[in-house]
Amino acid sequence: MTNPIISLKNIDVTFTQKKRTIEAVKNVSIDVNRGDVFGIVGYSGAGKSTLVRAINLLQVPTAGQVVVNGETFFDGQSSKGVQIKPKDLRDRRRKIGMIFQHFNLLNERTVAENVAFALQHSPLSANEKKAKVSELLELVELSDRSEQFPSQLSGGQKQRVAIARALANDPEILISDEATSALDPKTTNQILALLKKLNAEFNLTILLITHEMEAVKEIANKVAVMQNGAVLEQGSTLDIFTKPQAPLTKEFIETATNQDKALAAISATDVVENLPAGQLFARLTYSGNSTNEPLITGLYQNFQVVASILYGNVEILQGTEVGSLLVVLSGTEAGLAAGLDSLTDQGVTVEILKGTKA
Template sequence: MIEVKNLVKVYSTKKNKVIGVDNVSLTIKNGEIFGIVGYSGAGKSTLLRCLNLLERPTSGQVIIDGVDLTTLNKKELRQARLKIGMIFQHFHLVSSKTVFENVAFALKAAKKSKDEIEKRVNELLEMVGLSDKRDAYPSQLSGGQKQRVGIARALANEPTVLLCDEATSALDPSTTKSILALLKKINRELGITIVLITHEMEVVKDICDRIAVMQDGKVIELGTVYDIFTNPKEELTKSFINSVLQFDLPDHLLKKRTGTIVKIQFKGEIAEEAIVSDMLQTFKVKGNILHGKIEYIQDMPLGIFVMELTGDPDEIQRAIDYISLRTNGLEVIASAA
């Protein structure tokens, strides 16, 4: 388990002080994939680098598996870091070394024997799907392949924690999905705790169990991915969600409508029930679906529909009350003229 307690990181310059991380406290459970989300300058990468003390906190504690890293001497910290792997946005591979040699580097630093290194590197290259690239150089690899080498290298010393700093930001969408699938496989099969920094909510939706949203060095919202997506509290979080689940209709389309426009959110199992169909059969209203989509987040459905209701105003209100009661997620966008 990772515990961050009252963590502060301040950068001092000649003219002023800049707060990178501002009194952050959070707990990351063993075996979960935890996302830290925020725009550039929010403090998320600084927080991540504080977790293995690549950035030493100004104050506060970083406790991993019961050990406060901030209290360790240099030798003890080097040993602790062997169990904390890290992968980067730009791979950081040694261009003059082969794939095998890049992965073996961490094992050599840990003073493993030649036979141990040979066996472990071969296992890792098979795990990340690069056995056939063992003798290739980074210049001969695609971006996705380079990141797979980075992942293999980070796993070399069998870490319990894997830190990912914008690990997919330099990749195209298709390659991103394959890397996320690999990280999820590693998490599920090896039980490794993954902490993932990103500004892309699509990445969060695909892989994370819980997320923290950061702004100005602070964590402003924290929760499970499903709860954050279905009920965001902060405006920044809502803007992130809208980048993935965009359901707003253009103004010119709304102006053409004469009925009542409603946006309905269906959470969990309710998303798979025939609530709209039941409503149309129960009340004397007509329904025209203008936009709709069902997303699956952590294998749980989230449905959002925008529809126009026409008919007697009293019947429309009864229909709205019926759906509101069944879904607890209805918003009237425009009332009937």
């Protein structure tokens, strides 16, 4: 079994403000394996950023255990809590790069100088540092901007500088804390593509902190959904998208796949609003090699259930086709029951949105 590069066990983070206790993180356990792109998704205030700041002890937990690369950083069962010396912690933090929503660049320094700033405590020689900066700027496709200042760059270019700076000390882990939130959709996709490239080429472990499930869908292989400081559910991106359990997760997925708009529009049509007795309005979600036609054809051939497709959507997640259909199903009570059971047996997730399953 692979040892996780990051292991957070039963993490609590509690603040006291004006005699009021705030539980920012509640009993969260997450394991991140080397090479993962692990998405942590939730709305503002969910506790995402507080949780990931516990990884490098920028936020010391109230309870739990933090283990990074097999080394215990914090153990709430110990009398002293923090298990690592300050100097060693500074060294370990250099192997955990961080990028943020607002870039945090030094405006009075050039692009090259911003990247070089991260190397000020590096043992590299001046020439080696210069070569390293050039290599990083080429990696993020900003070699021609090295002498420009942040004010001369677009938002996407600024984030690329921030990524180059975060990679300066050859980190094994990169934490992206809402790094695409201030960017337009096209630029967001470019930054996500860059992160995906870094993960693939350097086996860089990435924690993607975001309120946008679209970003998770694009590059993450695992995801945890947070609300009010707690993890509602976690698993592979494919499992979460095809078998979401929590209402918030379903909401995120509907938004990410534009199903929310389609569902609202279709639910308001006459065919759904005035659904006759004996018909069902349902959502079918499937993954793998199944296609719309065999599913629908099989319902009719085997159970005499007619399926009227009102909406269809297909995504590719981690190389696997994931489809979703909004359908009205018509048939006998026995045929509908047997047909829906058959779909479930084939690994199709069936959600009855209107009507009653016999």
